[in-house]
Amino acid sequence: MTLKNCLKRGALITAANWHVVLVQFVADALFKTLLAVPVVGGVFLVVLLIGGDPSDLLALPVTEIIPTLAAVLLAQPVALAAFLLAVALVLVGGSLLMFLVKGGTVTVLVDAERGAGAIEHPPLRLPAFHRATHFTLERFTNGAARLFPRYVTLGIWLMAIYALSTVVSLALVWPGDAAEDWRLLAALASAAFVAWITLVNFVYLLFQIVTAVDDCSVRDAAGHVGRLLRARFSLVFSIFAATLGLVILTTAASILATAALGLIAFVPLVGLAALPLQLIAWLMRGVVFQYIGLSALAAHVRAYRSLREPAALPAGAPARAAH
Numbered sequence: 001m002t003l004k005n006c007l008k009r010g011a012l013i014t015a016a017n018w019h020v021v022l023v024q025f026v027a028d029a030l031f032k033t034l035l036a037v038p039v040v041g042g043v044f045l046v047v048l049l050i051g052g053d054p055s056d057l058l059a060l061p062v063t064e065i066i067p068t069l070a071a072v073l074l075a076q077p078v079a080l081a082a083f084l085l086a087v088a089l090v091l092v093g094g095s096l097l098m099f100l101v102k103g104g105t106v107t108v109l110v111d112a113e114r115g116a117g118a119i120e121h122p123p124l125r126l127p128a129f130h131r132a133t134h135f136t137l138e139r140f141t142n143g144a145a146r147l148f149p150r151y152v153t154l155g156i157w158l159m160a161i162y163a164l165s166t167v168v169s170l171a172l173v174w175p176g177d178a179a180e181d182w183r184l185l186a187a188l189a190s191a192a193f194v195a196w197i198t199l200v201n202f203v204y205l206l207f208q209i210v211t212a213v214d215d216c217s218v219r220d221a222a223g224h225v226g227r228l229l230r231a232r233f234s235l236v237f238s239i240f241a242a243t244l245g246l247v248i249l250t251t252a253a254s255i256l257a258t259a260a261l262g263l264i265a266f267v268p269l270v271g272l273a274a275l276p277l278q279l280i281a282w283l284m285r286g287v288v289f290q291y292i293g294l295s296a297l298a299a300h301v302r303a304y305r306s307l308r309e310p311a312a313l314p315a316g317a318p319a320r321a322a323h
Contacts, residue, residue, distance in 0.1 A: 001232075001235060001302075001303065001306045003235060003238045003239065003242065005120045005121075005302075006235065006239055006299040006300075006302050006303055007239065007242060007295070007299050008120040009113070009116070009119060009120035009298065009299065009302050010295040010296060010297070010298035010299030010300075010301075010302065011295045011298075011299075012116075012119050012120060012124070012129070012132065013109060013112045013113055013116055013119065013132050013295075013298045014109065014291060014294045014295045014297075014298050015129075015291075016112065016116070016119075016129055016130070016132035016133045016134075017108055017109060017112050017132070017133060017134060017135045019108075019135040020104070020105040020108050020109065020135060020140070020294060021287060021290050021291050021294055022287070023101060023104070023105065023140075024101060024102075024105055024290045024293075024294065025286045025287050025290045027097060027098060027101040028098070028286070028290070029286060030094075030097070031094035031095075031097060031098055034090050034093070034094050035087075035090050035091065035094060037090065038083065038086035038087045038090055039087070041083075041086065042073070042083045042086075042087075045073070045079055045082075045083060095155055095159075096152065099148060099151040099152050099154075099155050100144050100148050100151075101144065102147075102151060102208065103143055103144040103145075103146065103147030103148050103151050103212075104139075104140035104141060104143045104144035104147075105140075105143075105294065106143065106147065106208055106209065106212040106297065107139060107140065107142070107143020107144070107146070107147065107212060108134055108135050108139055108140055108143065109294065109297060109298045109301060110209075110212050110213055110301055111134045111139065112132050112133070112134035112135075112298070113298055113301045113302055113305065114305070115131065115132070115134060116128075116131060116132035117131060117132075119131075119132050143212075146215075147211065147212055150211050150217065150218055151208065151211075153218050154204065154207055154208065154211070154218055157218075158200070158204050161200055162197070162200075165193060165196055165197065165200070166193075169189050169190075169192075169193045172185075172189050198244070202240050203225065205296075205297060205300065206225045206228065206229075206236070206300065206304075207221050207222075207225055208297075209297065209300050209301055209304055210224045210225050210228065210304060213301065213304055213305060213308065214308070224308075227307070228303070228304050228307060231307050232303050232304075232306075232307055235303050236300060236303055239296060239299045239300055239303065240296070243292060243293075243295075243296040243299075246292055247289070247292060250285075250288060250289065250292065254281070254285045257281055258278070258281065261277050261278050261281060
């Protein structure tokens with residue numbers, strides 16, 4: 001049970017079930033688009049309240065738009081309540097959609113990993129690749145319906161941890177507002193917050209996997225996740241670190257590509273092609289990130305099933321894989 005075999009198996013299984021990659025991408029893009037609707041509506045609401053040009057407000061960085069809206073709307077409690085209610089409705093509805101889709105996705109990948117055989121060991125032939133394709137609409141919808149209540153419970157815990165972590169992070173930074181090293185303290189708190197949220201998301205992923213593989217409750221999954229981390233910590237953390245490194249490299253490449261397309265936009269005539277190129281780059285970036293994330297999920301499924309079902313190691317795997 002090596003890191004290379006787990007990552008290779010996860011990548012091949014995800015490629016064989018490419019349908020879930022597209023479904024996840026569409027759901028994620030829809031969620032982000034819906035979340036932008038109340039923000040844009042809040043911009044126009046602020047413009048109506050104080051007057052001005054909406055483009056000036058939209059030109060602000062994304063991290064400054066909502067605080068600016070809140071600052072203006074604080075003077076209008078009714079308008080602020082309506083804005084926050086709209087954001088909350090979209091956030092809750094979009095999150096429920098993501099939980100539903102994730103249940104179907106995890107079900108398909110778990111079934112595919114269970115029935116794929118020794119796909120990670122060469123030679124890789126087309127029949128073996130087809131054998132790893134387990135996506136069907138019926139399997140996806142059944143898995144989504146079966147795991148949805150438990151994934152909602154997991155999501156509530158995740159949101160609670162997010163909220164508590166945000167409050168703690170702000171509380172650590174706020175007393176240093178008047179200090180000379182406030183900027184350094186804020187930077188350290190932000191870095192620690194990002195690292196903590198990354199770790200929380202990692203454990204959240206393990207809970208999703210264990211809940212789907214064992215078909216158990218969230219409470220029972222806690223013990224199984226602890227057992228996995230104790231017995232396969234090195235392997236599981238290596239998969240996490242390799243995925244994180246790949247995401248960082250992909251993000252850097254995406255930033256460079258975006259900057260290059262931005263330069264093309266200033267070239268006469270040729271700049272007309274910048275918009276479709278940027279759209280294609282956005283689509284490719286979203287699909288690639290979903291593929292990386294789901295490949296890591298399938299790799300973690302392999303690591304957990306090797307612990308839970310040692311006899312289920314694929315035929316043709318080296319004998320040492322069972323140890």
